[in-house]
Amino acid sequence: MLDLAIVGSDVVTPEGPRRLDIGIADGRFALLAEPGGLPEAARTVDGSGCVTLPGAVDPHVHANGPLGESLGQSRDVITSACLYGGTTTVIDFVWPSTTDVARRSITADLAERVEAWTGDSYTDFAFHVALTGDVSEKILREIPDVIADGFPSFKIFTTDIVPSGLLSGVELKVRFGTLADLFDVVARHRGIVTVHAEDDDIVMHQYRKYIDSGRTALRYMAEVHTTLSEDMSFRRVLRLAEHYPGLALYFHHVTARTGVDALREFRRRGVAAYGEAIDVIAMNTAARYSEPDGVKYHIYPSLKYAEDVDAIWEGVRDGTVNCFGTDGACPTWEQKTQGSRIDDAYGGVTGVEPKLAVLYTEMLANRSLDLTRLVEATSSNAAKIFGLWPRKGCIAVGSDADLVLLDPRAPRVIRATEMHEGDYSPWEGCRVDAWPAYTVLRGEVVMARGELTADRPAGRLLRRTLDDAVFAGTASAR
Template identity: 30%
Template sequence: MKKWIRGGTVVTAADTYQADVLVEGEKVVAIGYNLDTTGAEEIDATGCYVLPGGIDPHTHLDMPFGGTVTSDNFFTGTKAAAFGGTTSIIDFCLTSKGESLQSAISTWHEKARGKAVIDYGFHLMVSDANDQVLEELESVVANDGITSLKVFMAYKNVLMADDETLFKTLIRAKELGALVQVHAENGDVLDYLTKQALAEGNTDPIYHAYTRPPEAEGEATGRAIALTALADAQLYVVHVSCADAVRRIAEAREKGWNIYGETCPQYLVLDITDLDRPDFEGAKYVWSPPLREKWNQDVLWSALKNGILQTVGSDHCPFNFAGQKELGRGDFTKIPNGGPIIEDRLTLLFSEGVRQGKISLNQFVDLTSTKVAKLFGMFPQKGTIAVGSDADIVLFDPAAKRTISAETHHMNVDYNPFEGKEVYGEVVSVLSRGSFVVRDKQFVGQAGAGRYLKRSRFTRP
């Protein structure tokens, strides 16, 4: 059935204009006025922005970590994403040393099958760059459509890979047309500082930040960039949190190197003082890299505005405070790392960024959707409103004022790190490939309706 979205303001990464949008089946078939709307369902978008669906490039659903598992699975997590205006996610598929890549991918497909309410793809973690893995990557890229590879430079003895593994992955990615991602912190230094803190009896959540200083993030970012330049490859630095890392990325991009960066709402809005909340409340804010001193926020906003950083992901990695975060009472190293962010990503960036003049409305769309689609092989199927593109469309009320709270969010977690924060901007309705997932703020989607996204090889945007 046709859908006629009328009366709204269409916003893309490039343009803002008044127009109607006609959807037929899963695609946008016309944009403008005086459209042939015969037999179409009329959807009134008066007072709303008509946005391309958000694409979250950084989620961790149903992921084991620290002896527990993230509290959102592919149903609850994608449902919450939809309520937040996100219509596609790329989740991280973890691997173990000695495990075949196809085995790991199959595990993640099972996690998502029959649950996802929006479209999804996978990034693939590379923990070991032996001959078997390097050979298997060709099929992963060509047949599985997984064209982004994640290497951890932190979490020693758990997820961390050495420089040789990173360098080999970069070389292979260059050959195959894949984008390498890094979690950039110096794992050896963090391991030393952590052991030192525990030995001195420093066990509170704030020491999670003290033992992961910004210098360690900056160093690892610079090292990863240098190896990328040496391999003549392409690199995407995830969850950039501080000025030290921004400076390295800026310098590399000034040289014309193929380097990209992502930050997250938590680093733009929260700061290190949240980790020092009393009664172990600081554990709610333990993730990696940690929250930084507040002045870094201005640097990050400027980097988004000036194109030094290209995307905003959520790094959604939720753990309940009761029974999960509490595992780290008396030892901050046992607090599961991560927070619930997926639902509030767009609203926070709009309210704190667009409304306050830190980024433009078109940059907001670019950062949350379009540039993600371009970097990760989904454009123009995803990431824009154009004839022939998927009808992933969000009706967004920019004037609505609301208060963020765990009592009203849809994430399967018992707290919200932005609890009590007043924001402007609310998602009214969401279509995924032409079908409503959220309509007039009510969930009408279906588990399993989301499709797996085979993505194209990396091309420089």
């Protein structure tokens, strides 16, 4: 007997959408059958009229902060909001647990975070390791063992982001000499480096110039975190990567045409470089900063301009931009509005809950993309790039039974008061063409018709190994 059957829906498999019935046993997809072709199941969910997608994989959330602090809401709030919205796997970041660089241990930091998340996350979870500031030889020596232990992705920053440093007690910027050493060891041991790429000299020069002239209002943000900065930093990082054969790179929050163009060019030159868009940045422009509540849209580096939004979607279409993240920390409105200047605005946002519905609407209704491309951008590409495929990111026999049933008969206007992740939303008033009806995690119905049915946080740690395709630059679908 099956544990669970999902019947009557259009199912998006790796081969494309089909009307199928889904049989689930022991937490995995056991059978994909023509309608009416399943054996008996302990529970059956009628998915008639719905579209069934793999549970979304968000490669960029922030329930962890530096030194063990939270950047916004707690992980149980963020991950339960994910389930409401159809996201079943998140990748967060492990930050330094000490300001004393000489004493930092990645292994100890990971053990601490794994313990904290176990029993406190509603979604399955994995971690990127954030390497900040002066990455010591001691840390570099740890990297091979960390990769072998199932944590193969390492995040770096090429800027401190704001003059005072974005994160209390932590220097962010990794200098290029250190970055070369990091590229060398990560390439040799089959890891991937993820990058927040801005040119620090340009960004800090713009801050000095604008602050000295009294132009500190939020509306100047895109003139400080510029498209030129993205161009220079992306190209510098990519040029360095060419010297380390086998290195894979992933650029968080691609915001500008200059970044998309750089990724496209260097991919053609053979660099295994992948790009991530943030939905808020891909659907808004810097004009938002002039609105009275414009800070609610802000994510670092910054919103850009209409031509940049168009370029991001061109990148999604041709495979230069592979994934959508949220940068979701899910702060309260009080936290989000603690600063309103170019040098103190809070960059985290809410948005993990409506992400899938927003992208379904934008991609199918406004960008003439299809369900297969939606799945690639919200689950399968992230799973492939970060070593989760085929366990996650696909509806296929043997994979974890993670799925979401989107109901196109349930359009809605997004209201923060109806969300489960905070008291504001950058999507307030946005109409979406569908909404999740059911979310299933490893064969368990964890959200049904707007009610969280998971009785406790049961998310599991995901240890990862990267496939050869990641280093060949072919891990994404296009």
